[in-house]
Amino acid sequence: SKEAIVIGSGIAGIASAIRLTKKGYAVSVFEANSYAGGKLTSIQLGNYRFDAGPSLFTLPHLVDExxxxxxxxxxDYFAYQQLDILCHYFYEDGTILHAFSDQSKFLNEIESKLNVDSMPLKKYLEHSAYxxxxxxxxxxxxSLHQFSTYLSLDILKTVSSIRKLNLFDSMHEVNNKRLNHPKLIQLFDRFATYNGSSPYKAPGVLSSIPHLEFGVGSYFPIEGMHHILTACMTLAEEIGxxxxxxxxxKNIQTVNRKIKGIETGKGFYPADLIISNCDVKQSYNQLIPEHKSPKKTMNQEPSSSALxxxxxxxxxxxxxxxxxxxFSNDYKKEFEAIFEENTVSEDPTVYIHVSSKVVTGDAPEGKENWFVMINVPANQGQDWEKLRTCVRKTxxxxxxxxxxTDIESLIEEEDYLDPVRISDRTNSFAGALYGASSNNRMAAFFRHPNFSKINGLYFAGGSxxxxxxxxLCLLSAKIATDLIPSL
Ligand code: FAD
Structure with missing residues (x-):
C-alpha cells in the first residue's frame, strides 16, 4: 500500500491519520514531543490534574464521527455530558449572570438581573443560528479555495443572502445594534475570543459562534478534555x-514540486503523501524553506495567545x-492593549475553568483545580516574566x-503557560492559539487552504x-483528506 506521513500529533494530525488509514494508506505520524496532542494535553500538579489547553467543547459529533x-x-471509547450552565459571568459592579443552556431560563435570568426586555436577545440568538x-x-x-465549492447550491444561497451575513460590520457593531444592554453586548462580544480575535475588528458574521453554545450545546468529556485526545489515540493505534x-x-524533501519524503534526526522516510499538522507558517519557514511561501498567509496577523x-x-x-x-470594566481598552499595543491590559478579563466541578478525580475532595486564563498578544519578544508577575498580582x-476571599493563601500547587511555552511546546507561530486572527473581514479567505502547490503536500490544523x-481542526482534517482519493 501507499505510505502517508502526518507531521505532528495535534488533534487534526490524529484525525487525519485515522481518515487516511480508512482510505487505505499506511500511515505514520511523526511527533517532536514525547507525547501526543500538542495543545490538547494534560498536566498533573500534586493531587490535581489540569487540562493544559482547550476547555470548551462544542460539536462533539465531530469526534464521534x-x-x-x-x-x-x-x-465504547469516550463519553461526554451536556452542560446545563454554559458560563457564570461576573461583572465588577457585583452583577452575576448565569448563562443557562435552556433558553427560556437564560431569557428569564436576563430579564430579572438586567431588568430589560429579553425579546432582542431571543432574536439575537435566532440571528446567530441563521x-x-x-x-x-x-x-x-x-475547501474555500476550490472552484467546485463555488458551484454548489449552498454557496449560492450564502451569496444570495450576503447582505444579511454582517460581513461588513464588526461583531461589536452587530451586537451593539441588536442587543439592549451593555452587559449583554460584552457577553456576546466575548465570542470573538473563541478564535483569538477582537470583537471590534472581527466580522459580524462571527456572531454565529454563540449559536454553538446557546443553540447546539456546550459539552464536557466525563474524564476531562484530554480524554478527547487519548480516545482518538486509542482508535488510531487500533487501526494501525x-x-x-x-x-x-527537519524538512520535507521534494523533487520538481512533488514530495518525496521527510527527514528527521534519524534519517529519511519516503512518502507518497504528506499532511502537515505543523503550524502552516512554520511549515513554510522550517520544512520547505526553498519553496516560495504564500504572502497572504505569511502576512496574516496571528491570533491572540494566552497566559x-x-x-x-x-x-x-x-x-x-x-x-x-x-469581566474587565473596559472591554475596548482590553482589546486595544492586546492587538494594538501588543501588551497585556491593566484590567484583563479573567477566565476561570474548574474541571473538578464535573470530573471529581481532578482535585482532592473539597478542593478545586483552577485553570485561570487571560487573553494576551502573540509573542513578539515581550518580557513575559515581568508581564506574568504583574498579571498575577492584578x-x-x-x-x-x-x-x-484571599486567593493567594489558597494556592497549594502552581504552574503556568505563556506564549513562549506554547510556541516551544507546539511549534505554533508566536504562540498563537488559533493560527491567524479573524481581525479582518477577509481573514477566512486568506487562511491557507488544506492543499498546497507542492504535489502530495496537504495541511490540517488550527492554522x-x-x-x-x-x-474546526477536526473539520480541517476532514476537508484535507476528502481532497485525497481512496486507494
Ligand atoms: P497542535 O495542537 O498545534 O499540535 C501540533 C503538533 O505538531 C504538536 O504536537 C507539535 O509538537 C507537532 N509538531 C510541530 N512541528 C513539528 C515537526 N516539525 N515535527 C514533528 N512534530 C511537529 N480550542 C477549543 O476548541 N476550545 C478551547 O477552549 C480552546 N482553548 C484553548 C486554550 C489554550 C491555552 C490553547 C493553547 C488552545 C486552546 N484552543 C481551544 C485551541 C485548540 O487547542 C487548538 O486549536 C487545537 O488543539 C490545535 O490542534 P492542531 O491539530 O492544530 O495541532
Missing part, C-alpha cells in the same frame, strides 16, 4: 497508525461553575474583590482552513 467511520461505537446555518456548509465544511515520538521532522495559571486551590467555591468569566486582586479550535 471518527469512531463511526472506523465501524466502532464512540461510546448565520451559523447559512455559512457552515460553505465556510466550514468545504504508527507513531514516532521524540522525532521532529494561564494552573492553581490547586485548597477550598471549593460554590459560586463558580465549570466555566466562569470575570488578577489575584480582581478575584479577591469579586469572590470576596489553516477553516481555523482553530477543536471542532
Amino acid at each position: 471518527l469512531f463511526t467511520l472506523c465501524g466502532k461505537n464512540p461510546r 448565520l451559523f446555518e447559512r455559512t457552515r456548509h460553505s465556510f466550514l465544511e468545504k 497508525v504508527r507513531f514516532h515520538f521524540n522525532e521532529r521532522v 494561564i495559571f494552573y492553581w490547586g486551590i485548597n477550598r471549593s467555591f460554590p459560586e463558580l461553575d465549570v466555566h466562569n468569566i470575570l 488578577i489575584i486582586k480582581k478575584m479577591n474583590r469579586i469572590l470576596k 489553516v482552513h477553516p481555523g482553530g479550535g477543536i471542532p
Whole structure:
C-alpha cells in the first residue's frame, strides 16, 4: 500500500491519520514531543490534574464521527455530558449572570438581573443560528479555495443572502445594534475570543459562534478534555497508525514540486503523501524553506495567545461553575492593549475553568483545580516574566474583590503557560492559539487552504482552513483528506 506521513500529533494530525488509514494508506505520524496532542494535553500538579489547553467543547459529533467511520461505537471509547450552565459571568459592579443552556431560563435570568426586555436577545440568538446555518456548509465544511465549492447550491444561497451575513460590520457593531444592554453586548462580544480575535475588528458574521453554545450545546468529556485526545489515540493505534515520538521532522524533501519524503534526526522516510499538522507558517519557514511561501498567509496577523495559571486551590467555591468569566470594566481598552499595543491590559478579563466541578478525580475532595486564563498578544519578544508577575498580582486582586476571599493563601500547587511555552511546546507561530486572527473581514479567505502547490503536500490544523479550535481542526482534517482519493 501507499505510505502517508502526518507531521505532528495535534488533534487534526490524529484525525487525519485515522481518515487516511480508512482510505487505505499506511500511515505514520511523526511527533517532536514525547507525547501526543500538542495543545490538547494534560498536566498533573500534586493531587490535581489540569487540562493544559482547550476547555470548551462544542460539536462533539465531530469526534464521534471518527469512531463511526472506523465501524466502532464512540461510546465504547469516550463519553461526554451536556452542560446545563454554559458560563457564570461576573461583572465588577457585583452583577452575576448565569448563562443557562435552556433558553427560556437564560431569557428569564436576563430579564430579572438586567431588568430589560429579553425579546432582542431571543432574536439575537435566532440571528446567530441563521448565520451559523447559512455559512457552515460553505465556510466550514468545504475547501474555500476550490472552484467546485463555488458551484454548489449552498454557496449560492450564502451569496444570495450576503447582505444579511454582517460581513461588513464588526461583531461589536452587530451586537451593539441588536442587543439592549451593555452587559449583554460584552457577553456576546466575548465570542470573538473563541478564535483569538477582537470583537471590534472581527466580522459580524462571527456572531454565529454563540449559536454553538446557546443553540447546539456546550459539552464536557466525563474524564476531562484530554480524554478527547487519548480516545482518538486509542482508535488510531487500533487501526494501525504508527507513531514516532521524540522525532521532529527537519524538512520535507521534494523533487520538481512533488514530495518525496521527510527527514528527521534519524534519517529519511519516503512518502507518497504528506499532511502537515505543523503550524502552516512554520511549515513554510522550517520544512520547505526553498519553496516560495504564500504572502497572504505569511502576512496574516496571528491570533491572540494566552497566559494561564494552573492553581490547586485548597477550598471549593460554590459560586463558580465549570466555566466562569470575570469581566474587565473596559472591554475596548482590553482589546486595544492586546492587538494594538501588543501588551497585556491593566484590567484583563479573567477566565476561570474548574474541571473538578464535573470530573471529581481532578482535585482532592473539597478542593478545586483552577485553570485561570487571560487573553494576551502573540509573542513578539515581550518580557513575559515581568508581564506574568504583574498579571498575577492584578488578577489575584480582581478575584479577591469579586469572590470576596484571599486567593493567594489558597494556592497549594502552581504552574503556568505563556506564549513562549506554547510556541516551544507546539511549534505554533508566536504562540498563537488559533493560527491567524479573524481581525479582518477577509481573514477566512486568506487562511491557507488544506492543499498546497507542492504535489502530495496537504495541511490540517488550527492554522489553516477553516481555523482553530477543536471542532474546526477536526473539520480541517476532514476537508484535507476528502481532497485525497481512496486507494
Ligand atoms: P497542535 O495542537 O498545534 O499540535 C501540533 C503538533 O505538531 C504538536 O504536537 C507539535 O509538537 C507537532 N509538531 C510541530 N512541528 C513539528 C515537526 N516539525 N515535527 C514533528 N512534530 C511537529 N480550542 C477549543 O476548541 N476550545 C478551547 O477552549 C480552546 N482553548 C484553548 C486554550 C489554550 C491555552 C490553547 C493553547 C488552545 C486552546 N484552543 C481551544 C485551541 C485548540 O487547542 C487548538 O486549536 C487545537 O488543539 C490545535 O490542534 P492542531 O491539530 O492544530 O495541532
